[in-house]
Amino acid sequence: MKKYVLDLRVTSAEPYGERYLLLTATNSTEPLPEMCPGQFAQLRIDDSKETFLRRPISLHFVDYEKNEVGFFVQNVGKGTASLWGKRPGSILNVILPLGNGFTMPISATERILLVGGGIGIAPLLFMGIKMQIMGTHPTFLLGARNKSDLLRLDAYRSCGDVYVTTEDGSEGEKGFVTQHSILQEGKFDRMLVCGPKPMMMAVASHAKSIGVPCEVSLENMMACGLGACLCCVENTVDGNVCVCKEGPVFSIDKLKW
Amino acid sequence: MADLRVNIAALKLINPVLTASGTFGYGIEYQDFVNLSQLGGIIVKGTTLQPREGNPYPRMAETAQGMLNCVGLQNKGVNYFCDHIYPQIKDIRTNMIVNVSGNSPEDYAECAERINELDCIPAIELNISCPNVRHGGMAFGTTTDGAASVVKAVREVYSKTLIVKLSPNVTSITDIALAVQDAGADAVSLINTLMGMAIDVEKRKRVLSIGTGGLSGPCIKPVALRMVYQVAHAVRIPVIGVGGISNAKDALEFLLAGATAIEIGTANFLDPTISVKVVRGIDEYLEKYGFASVKEIIGICE
Numbered sequence: 166m167k168k169y170v171l172d173l174r175v176t177s178a179e180p181y182g183e184r185y186l187l188l189t190a191t192n193s194t195e196p197l198p199e200m201c202p203g204q205f206a207q208l209r210i211d212d213s214k215e216t217f218l219r220r221p222i223s224l225h226f227v228d229y230e231k232n233e234v235g236f237f238v239q240n241v242g243k244g245t246a247s248l249w250g251k252r253p254g255s256i257l258n259v260i261l262p263l264g265n266g267f268t269m270p271i272s273a274t275e276r277i278l279l280v281g282g283g284i285g286i287a288p289l290l291f292m293g294i295k296m297q298i299m300g301t302h303p304t305f306l307l308g309a310r311n312k313s314d315l316l317r318l319d320a321y322r323s324c325g326d327v328y329v330t331t332e333d334g335s336e337g338e339k340g341f342v343t344q345h346s347i348l349q350e351g352k353f354d355r356m357l358v359c360g361p362k363p364m365m366m367a368v369a370s371h372a373k374s375i376g377v378p379c380e381v382s383l384e385n386m387m388a389c390g391l392g393a394c395l396c397c398v399e400n401t402v403d404g405n406v407c408v409c410k411e412g413p414v415f416s417i418d419k420l421k422w
Numbered sequence: 423m424a425d426l427r428v429n430i431a432a433l434k435l436i437n438p439v440l441t442a443s444g445t446f447g448y449g450i451e452y453q454d455f456v457n458l459s460q461l462g463g464i465i466v467k468g469t470t471l472q473p474r475e476g477n478p479y480p481r482m483a484e485t486a487q488g489m490l491n492c493v494g495l496q497n498k499g500v501n502y503f504c505d506h507i508y509p510q511i512k513d514i515r516t517n518m519i520v521n522v523s524g525n526s527p528e529d530y531a532e533c534a535e536r537i538n539e540l541d542c543i544p545a546i547e548l549n550i551s552c553p554n555v556r557h558g559g560m561a562f563g564t565t566t567d568g569a570a571s572v573v574k575a576v577r578e579v580y581s582k583t584l585i586v587k588l589s590p591n592v593t594s595i596t597d598i599a600l601a602v603q604d605a606g607a608d609a610v611s612l613i614n615t616l617m618g619m620a621i622d623v624e625k626r627k628r629v630l631s632i633g634t635g636g637l638s639g640p641c642i643k644p645v646a647l648r649m650v651y652q653v654a655h656a657v658r659i660p661v662i663g664v665g666g667i668s669n670a671k672d673a674l675e676f677l678l679a680g681a682t683a684i685e686i687g688t689a690n691f692l693d694p695t696i697s698v699k700v701v702r703g704i705d706e707y708l709e710k711y712g713f714a715s716v717k718e719i720i721g722i723c724e
Contacts, residue, residue, distance in 0.1 A: 168454040170694055209692065217484050217639060218691060260694065388482050388489060389691040393447035395467075395493045396482035405475050405496055410451075 166262055168391070169198055175255040176233060178248075181316050185284070186249060187225070188236045190257045197234055200227050202292035203266030203357075203382055203414040207390040208236070209258035213247040220244045221387050221409070223288035223359070224262070226320075234261075237317070239284035263390050264413050267292050267357050267380055270301040277301065278353040279325075280342055280368050282308045282360025288382060289359060290320055297324040304328070304351070308342035308364070311335045343367040353377055357414075369417040379417045383408045424708035425715040426701070428462070428682050430660045431608035433517060433545050433583040435462035435683060438716055439673065439701045442664050442687030443468055443521035443547060443587075444493065446697075448511050455694040460701060462683060463517030465547050466507075470523050471533045473499035477554060478631040483620035488639025488666070489688060490618050492554040492630045495523050500533045504540065512542035519585070523549040527562075527575035535579040544582055548572060548607075551589030551614035553636045563589035563614075566601035577606035585662065588612040590642075590649055599653045599661075611662035611685060612653060613646045638688040640666045647679055654680025654721055668696070670703020677704075680721035 173190035180186050191197075207219035225235040240246050251257060267288075270277060277296065279289040286307050293303040303325035309315045312335035321327045328347045329337030338345050342364060348371065358368045359382040372379035385397040385408040392410030399408050401419045406412075426437035440463040446452055449464040458464065476496025483490040497503070503520070511518055520537050524530035530548065537543055550563035550572050562568040573586055586602045588595055590613035599610050615636025620629040628634075646665025654661045663681030667673050668689040676684045689696045704716060713719055 170455055215486055217487055217489060386480060386482055388491070388688075389445070389451075391447065391451045391694065393445060393451045394482070394491065394691060395444070395476065395496050396491055398476070398479050398481065398496070400478070405479075 166201070167198065168260060168263065170258070170260050173234070173257045173259055175251050175253055175257050177253055178251045178255075180249070182313060184240050185316055186238045186240070187317070188238060188248060188251060188257065189233050190236075191231070191233045197227060197229065197232055198262065200224055200234070200262035201266035202295050203288050204262040204264050205390075205413060206234070206236070206259045206261035207263060208248070210244045210247050211258075212250050213243050216244040216247070218244075218388055219260070219390065221263070221384070221390055223382070224291050225287045226291045226294055237284065237287040260390060264409055265411070267382075267414050268355075270296055270299055273300040275301055275355065276304070276353045278304050278306060278348070278351065278356045280306045280348070280356060280358045280360070282342055282364040283314070285360030285364075285382070286316070286321070287359070289357065290317070290324075292357060293321060293324040302326070304347070304353070306330070306342050306345055306347055308360070341367065343371055355379070358382070366422050369420075369422055373417065380414050381417060381420070382413045383415060384413065424705055424713060426705060428716060430545070430585065430662065430683060431583045435517060437462045437701050438677065438683035438704070439697055440465055440519070440662065440683055440685045441690060441697055442685035443549065445687040445690045448507055449514055449518070450510060452690070452694055456698050459515035460698050461516045463519050464514070465519045465521050465685065466511070467497055468495045468521045468523045468549050468552065469497050469500050469503050469533065469537075470495055471500055471529045473497065473502065480629060480631055481635070483629040483635065485618070485620065485637065485639070486641060488637055488641035490620055490630060490635035490637050491615070492632050492635035494554045494632070495552055500536045504536055508540055508543070512540070517544055518542060519545045519547055521547045521549050521587070523552055523555075524572075527572045530572050531575040531579050534576045538580050538582065545585060546580065546582070547585040547587050547611055548576060549587050549614070551587050553589070553591060553615060553617045553634070554632065560589050560591060563598065564592050566597050569598050570601045570605040573602045573605035573607050583608045585609045585611050587614055588653075589614050590645060590665075591617050595649045596652050596656045599657050603657050603659050607659060609660040609662060610653060610657065611664055613642070613649055613665045616642055616645065638666070640668050642666045643672060647675055650676055650681050651679040667700070668692075670700045670707065673700050673704055674707055674719070677716065677719055678721070678723035682720055
């Protein structure tokens with residue numbers, strides 16, 4: 166897939182509490198390029214003196230009618246924090262689309278469970294939207310620490326069934342996603358997972374134990390995002406491979422988890 | 423348009439802008455962004471005789487105006503390069519230069535000998551300055567005898583343009599440059615990364631998997647510039663300047679300091695199109711000040 170460096174124009178910057186930000190941006194001059202769920206963009210961070218590199222951020226959604234791409238960002242440090250300075254009209258320099266996304270449904274009846282934890286829910290929305298367009302009904306299992314960290318549920322509900330866990334029980338079932346009844350009782354053909362590494366490892370091990378194919382999206386620290394610097398490697402059955410180029414989505418069969 | 427052509431010994435460049443090893447993949451990774459034939463050359467990822475897995479993750483730490491890496495020369499070895507990568511890159515219309523590293527002078531020589539057979543690789547850059555491997559690499563680049571031994575071994579089997587990349591982690595880079603010149607190098611490129619460290623205060627441990635890494639990016643530019651100036655005034659072979667070059671003004675500083683060509687490294691990560699922008703910027707500068715050729719400004723800084 167051809168990659169582009171684009172100066173996007175921010176159309177909205179909507180904070181969700183102090184820790185999350187939904188950035189929507191458009192390409193003023195031309196239609197946005199083709200992009201797949203699970204791929205990511207490298208966002209240029211220009212306003213921070215203490216950071217240097219771009220920040221890899223997953224594609225939250227791509228709306229081709231409005232010619233907009235959405236990024237759902239968590240404030241995890243100086244780099245992401247500087248994105249809070251973006252306003253409608255600000256320029257957002259991006260390289261996209263990068264990496265390989267989730268495997269798309271092979272049939273309309275395929276039962277796919279999309280499991281997200283924390284900000285890891287972000288790329289799953291794009292996948293859910295794409296699945297809905299293809300006529301496949303997605304099921305989401307979304308986990309957070311508490312009710313206030315469960316974000317944009319309506320967007321997920323608009324394209325599929327949504328099940329929720331919170332660690333403190335303030336919404337949905339109490340506990341971790343791996344403890345949710347839907348994961349224990351539901352029948353799924355495939356699982357797609359994005360979230361903190363321990364959570365992905367737990368879901369992956371459950372999927373393995375019941376023989377369900379599973380893909381996870383990794384977020385190793387990156388520099389180039391293009392497969393050139395070899396910094397973001399994951400040790401796989403094929404040796405050290407770049408998460409940015411060979412991933413970020415991997416079948417768990419490839420990983421040494 | 424000014425005349426941007428320069429020569430590195432027998433190697434003819436259409437302009438003085440190269441991309442640095444380890445920051446531009448095999449060129450293919452940047453094809454969507456850059457017309458590669460507009461570059462003076464591409465120095466591809468470090469290649470060794472045997473395949474190398476490199477160091478464990480994490481291999482990178484961001485710093486103010488730069489980054490540390492300890493990749494550790496991950497590559498699939500020279501045979502894989504010759505059989506699988508070379509066919510993909512041999513028709514790229516620029517100088518494709520292979521960066522070569524090894525554990526012993528014999529390793530370097532055997533690797534260079536294989537690459538000598540490849541028609542479309544007109545030069546190699548000997549990496550005697552990688553700070554991230556236990557054996558070889560920088561071990562050869564920090565003594566005049568070690569540097570000379572590798573260059574001599576390679577020179578015996580390698581007939582094309584031989585560039586030697588120098589480490590800044592030495593007391594006198596000029597002494598090393600003179601030693602590799604005497605041993606038969608056609609040119610020197612400098613600097614490789616500066617050895618550094620990052621510590622995670624929350625975890626109270628060193629960030630990088632092997633503890634230390636090589637520092638690159640704009641933060642090292644003044645050090646690189648000083649070393650290029652010193653070496654260019656000491657040797658008679660061409661000098662290639664590298665270290666933190668992020669725009670045309672940076673590149674011009676190195677040319678004025680005495681570099682015949684420059685390499686762009688870490689800046690490729692921030693702007694994948696920066697290399698061709700630097701070519702344009704150099705041309706604009708020459709036009710603005712009425713220089714007919716880039717050769718006229720090499721080393722003229724007072």
